[in-house]
Amino acid sequence: MDYLADERKKAEFDVDEMKIVWAGSRHAFEVSDRISKLVANDPGFRKDTRTMLARKELFKNTLRKAAYAWKRIHDLHLSEEEASRLRFYVDEPAYTDLHWGMFVPAIKGQGTDEQQKKWLPLAYKMQIIGCYAQTELGHGSNVQGLETTATFDPQTDEFVIHSPTLTSSKWWPGGLGKVSTHGVVYARLIINGEEHGIHGFIVQLRSLEDHLPLPGVTVGDIGMKFGNGAYNTMDNGVLRFDHVRIPRNQMLMRVSQVTRDGKYKQSDVPRQLVYGTMVYVRQTIVADASCALSRAVTIATRYSAVRRQFGSQNGGPETQVIDYKTQQNRLFPLLASAYAFKFVGEWLTWLYNDVTQRLQASDFSTLPEAHACTAGLKSLTTTATADGIEECRKLCGGHGYLCSSGLPELFAVYVPACTYEGDNTVLLLQVARFLMKTVSQLGSGKKPLGTISYMGKIEHLMQSRCTVQKAEDWLKPSQVLEAFEARAVKMAVSCAKNLSKFTNPEEGFAELSADLVEAAVAHCQLIVVSKFIDKLQQDIPGKGVKQQLEALCGIYYLYLLHKHQGDFLATSYLTPKQAALANDQLRALYTKVRPNAVALVDSFNYTDHFLGSILGCYDGNVYPKLYDAAWKDPLNDSVVPEGYHEYVRPLLKQQLHTAKL
Numbered sequence: 323m324d325y326l327a328d329e330r331k332k333a334e335f336d337v338d339e340m341k342i343v344w345a346g347s348r349h350a351f352e353v354s355d356r357i358s359k360l361v362a363n364d365p366g367f368r369k370d371t372r373t374m375l376a377r378k379e380l381f382k383n384t385l386r387k388a389a390y391a392w393k394r395i396h397d398l399h400l401s402e403e404e405a406s407r408l409r410f411y412v413d414e415p416a417y418t419d420l421h422w423g424m425f426v427p428a429i430k431g432q433g434t435d436e437q438q439k440k441w442l443p444l445a446y447k448m449q450i451i452g453c454y455a456q457t458e459l460g461h462g463s464n465v466q467g468l469e470t471t472a473t474f475d476p477q478t479d480e481f482v483i484h485s486p487t488l489t490s491s492k493w494w495p496g497g498l499g500k501v502s503t504h505g506v507v508y509a510r511l512i513i514n515g516e517e518h519g520i521h522g523f524i525v526q527l528r529s530l531e532d533h534l535p536l537p538g539v540t541v542g543d544i545g546m547k548f549g550n551g552a553y554n555t556m557d558n559g560v561l562r563f564d565h566v567r568i569p570r571n572q573m574l575m576r577v578s579q580v581t582r583d584g585k586y587k588q589s590d591v592p593r594q595l596v597y598g599t600m601v602y603v604r605q606t607i608v609a610d611a612s613c614a615l616s617r618a619v620t621i622a623t624r625y626s627a628v629r630r631q632f633g634s635q636n637g638g639p640e641t642q643v644i645d646y647k648t649q650q651n652r653l654f655p656l657l658a659s660a661y662a663f664k665f666v667g668e669w670l671t672w673l674y675n676d677v678t679q680r681l682q683a684s685d686f687s688t689l690p691e692a693h694a695c696t697a698g699l700k701s702l703t704t705t706a707t708a709d710g711i712e713e714c715r716k717l718c719g720g721h722g723y724l725c726s727s728g729l730p731e732l733f734a735v736y737v738p739a740c741t742y743e744g745d746n747t748v749l750l751l752q753v754a755r756f757l758m759k760t761v762s763q764l765g766s767g768k769k770p771l772g773t774i775s776y777m778g779k780i781e782h783l784m785q786s787r788c789t790v791q792k793a794e795d796w797l798k799p800s801q802v803l804e805a806f807e808a809r810a811v812k813m814a815v816s817c818a819k820n821l822s823k824f825t826n827p828e829e830g831f832a833e834l835s836a837d838l839v840e841a842a843v844a845h846c847q848l849i850v851v852s853k854f855i856d857k858l859q860q861d862i863p864g865k866g867v868k869q870q871l872e873a874l875c876g877i878y879y880l881y882l883l884h885k886h887q888g889d890f891l892a893t894s895y896l897t898p899k900q901a902a903l904a905n906d907q908l909r910a911l912y913t914k915v916r917p918n919a920v921a922l923v924d925s926f927n928y929t930d931h932f933l934g935s936i937l938g939c940y941d942g943n944v945y946p947k948l949y950d951a952a953w954k955d956p957l958n959d960s961v962v963p964e965g966y967h968e969y970v971r972p973l974l975k976q977q978l979h980t981a982k983l
C-alpha cells in the first residue's frame with residue numbers, strides 16, 4: 323500500500339520530466355536509474371546493519387564491497403560513467419574514492435606525459451592503489467608550512483623523503499591507513515641546501531607482494547572518527563618516512579622539473595597548478611552537495627507528510643506536520659537549496675572543464691576565478707548541506723534521532739566536507755582576497771569578467787535602490803539579481819575601504835577577516851542565485867516543470883534575502899517595507915509548493931536502498947517498519963541482556979534488602 327498516494331495525486335507537474343532535469347539529461351537519467359536499481363537489488367551491497375558493526379568488521383566489509391563492486395564493473399562491462407554511478411549508489415566511503423578521486427587526478431594534472439604513461443595504466447587496472455598524502459599532524463590549511471622534506475641526492479639521482487619532526491607525520495589521508503600501496507606525497511623540495519617549495523612525489527609505501535610497509539616507512543590508521551558506520555569505513559592514515567629513497571623521475575614534473583645535474587626549472591605553467599587536484603575535488607564536492615542534501619530532504623519531506631500531530635476536528639485525522647508553516651519555513655528552503663546546488667554544481671563542472679581546456683592551450687587567465695569559485699562554492703554548499711541535514715533530523719522529531727532514519731549517519735559522513743579539501747572559513751578568505759584584488763583593479767581599465775562582471779557596474783549598483791512596490795515584484799529576475807549584486811558589491815567595497823585605512827594590508831586583512839568572510843558569502847550566494855535564474859532561461863519541457871522550478875528558485879533567493887535582510891537593509895538597497903513584501907511573497911510560494919512537495923522529492927529518483935531510511939521510504943509505511951526494525955537490534959537478541967546477572971541483579975538484590983530493612 324502506498325501511504326503517500328494522496329500526496330502524489332496532488333502533484334501539478336510531470337514528475338518523469340522533472341527526473342530528467344534533476345539527472346541533467348535523459349541519458350544520465352537512464353544510466354542512473356538502471357544502476358541504482360542494480361545496486362539496490364544486489365544483496366552484496368546491503369548496508370542496513372552498517373551502524374551496528376564494530377570497526378574491524380565494518381572495515382573488512384567495506385573491503386569486500388569495494389572488491390565486489392570492482393568485479394561487477396568488470397563482469398557487466400560497465401562504462402566509466404556507469405562505474406562511477408555504481409560507486410555512488412553503493413554509498414560507502416572507501417579507499418577507492420581517494421584512488422580514483424585524488425591519486426589518479428593528481429598524476430593526470432601534475433605528471434608529465436611520460437609519467438602518466440607509466441603510472442596511469444597501473445592505477446586504472448588497480449595494480450597499484452594510491453592515496454593523496456598532503457596534510458600533516460602540524461599543518462593542513464597552511465600547505466606552505468608542510469615539513470616533510472624531499473632532498474635531491476645528485477650522487478644517486480634520487481630524492482630522499484624524510485619526516486624530520488613528529489608534526490611532519492602525514493595525518494588524515496584516506497586509504498593510507500591500511501590499503502594504499504602508493505601515495506602522491508607532498509613535500510618541501512630541497513636541492514643543494516636550497517628550498518624550492520612544496521611539490522608532489524609518487525612514493526611506494528607498501529610491498530606489492532606481502533603488503534608490508536617498505537623499509538623506512540611507518541604507516542597505520544589514525545583511529546575512530548565521528549558517528550557510527552559513517553566515515554569509519556575509511557582508513558584515514560598516519561605516515562612517517564625515515565630517509566626513504568625514490569628515483570628522481572617520481573617527482574611530478576609538469577609544473578617544475580629537477581634535472582639530472584640538480585637544476586630546478588619552472589615551466590611556463592603557474593606554480594599554483596600544484597594545487598590543481600584540490601580545485602578538481604572541490605568542484606566534485608559542489609556537484610555532490612545537492613545529492614546529500616536532496617537525500618536528507620527526501621526523508622524529511624516524506625516523513626512530514628506521514629507524521630500527524632494535533633489539530634484533529636470532530637474525531638478526524640490530525641494535521642500532517644508538513645502543513646505547519648513553521649515546518650514549511652524550515653523544510654522548503656532546503657528543498658529549494660537542493661535544486662539550487664544541483665544547477666550551480668552543473669555550471670561549476672562546465673567552468674572547470676573550460677579552465678582545463680584553456681590551460682591545455684596555455685591560457686591561464688581564468689585560473690584565479692576558477693580557484694575562487696571552487697573554493698567559495700565548496701564552502702557555501704557544504705556548510706548549508708551539513709546544517710541542512712541536521713535540520714532535517716530535527717524536522718523528523720524524535721524518530722530522526724534513530725539510526726534507522728538514516729539521518730545520523732548521513733550527517734556524520736557528510737559533516738567533514740566542511741573541513742576536508744580546505745576548511746570552509748579558510749576557503750572563504752581566499753574568495754575575499756580575490757574580491758579585494760578585483761575591487762583594487764577596478765580603476766585600472768581591466769574589465770571584470772565572468773562571475774565578477776557585476777563589479778563593472780559598480781557606479782550604478784552603489785547608487786541604485788530597489789523599486790519593488792508589491793510582493794509579486796519580487797518574482798522579477800532582474801530585480802532579484804540587482805538586489806544580490808548591489809548587496810555583494812557594497813559589502814566588498816566597504817571592506818576595501820576599511821582595509822585601505824591600514825598601513826599594513828596583511829594586518830588589515832587579519833583584523834577585518836570576519837567582515838571579509840561575510841562579503842565572500844554574499845558574492846557566492848549571488849553566484850548560486852544567478853545560476854538558478856540562468857537555468858530557468860533554458861527551454862524546460864514537461865507540464866508544470868518550469869513553474870515548479872520558478873517557485874523553488876523564488877523560495878531560494880527570498881529565503882536568503884529574509885535571512886540576511888540585515889545586509890540588504892544596512893547597505894540601504896532595500897527599505898524595511900520592501901523586505902516585508904519579500905517575506906509575504908516567500909509565504910505565498912510555500913503555499914504553491916506544498917501540494918507538490920512529495921512529488922518534488924520523488925523527482926530525485928532515489929531507491930529505498932540508497933536512502934537507507936525507514937522514515938523516507940517510498941511507500942510511507944513508517945510505523946510498522948520502525949516497530950519491526952527495533953526488534954532486529956542485536957540488543958533484542960535476548961530478552962534478558964548480557965550483563966544482567968553481573969551488574970543489575972546484584973543491585974536489585976541490594977535494593978530489595980534495603981527495602982526490607
Ligand SMILES: CCCCC/C=C\C/C=C\C/C=C\C/C=C\C/C=C\CC/C=C/C(=O)SCCNC(=O)CCNC(=O)[C@H](O)C(C)(C)COP(=O)(O)OP(=O)(O)OC[C@H]1O[C@@H](n2cnc3c(N)ncnc32)[C@H](O)[C@@H]1OP(=O)(O)O
Pocket residue numbers: 413414415419423454456457462463464465466496551552553555594595597598600601603606607610611613614689690693731732735736739741742743744745748752755
Ligand atoms: C557511510 C555512508 C555513506 C553515505 C555517503 C553519503 C553522502 C556522501 C555525499 C557526498 C560526499 C561528497 C563528496 C565526496 C567527494 C570527494 C571527497 C572525498 C574524500 C575527501 C578527501 C579529502 C582530501 C583532502 O582533504 S586533501 C587536502 C586538502 N587540503 C587543503 O585543501 C588545504 C587548504 N589550503 C590551501 O588550499 C592553500 O594552501 C590556501 C589556503 C588556499 C593558500 O594558502 P596561502 O599560503 O595563502 O597561499 P600560497 O600557497 O602562497 O598561494 C597563494 C596564491 O595561490 C593562489 N591559489 C591558492 N590555491 C589555489 C588553487 N587551488 N588554485 C589556483 N590558485 C590558488 C592564491 O589565490 C594566491 O594567488 P595570488 O598570489 O594571485 O593572490
Ligand SMILES: Cc1cc2nc3c(=O)[nH]c(=O)nc-3n(C[C@H](O)[C@H](O)[C@H](O)COP(=O)(O)OP(=O)(O)OC[C@H]3O[C@@H](n4cnc5c(N)ncnc54)[C@H](O)[C@@H]3O)c2cc1C
Pocket residue numbers: 420454455456457460461462463464493494495496553558738741742743744745746747748751
Ligand atoms: C574526513 C577527512 C578526510 C581527509 N582526507 C584527507 C586526505 O585524503 N588527504 C589529505 O592530505 N588530507 C585529508 N584531510 C585533511 C584536511 O584536508 C584538513 O584537515 C583540512 O584541510 C583542514 O586543515 P587543518 O586540519 O589543518 O585545520 P586548521 O587549519 O588547523 O583549522 C583549525 C581552525 O583554524 C581556523 N583557521 C586556520 N587558518 C586560518 C586562517 N588563516 N584564518 C582564520 N582561521 C583559520 C579554521 O577555520 C579552523 O576553525 C582529511 C580530513 C578529514 C576530516
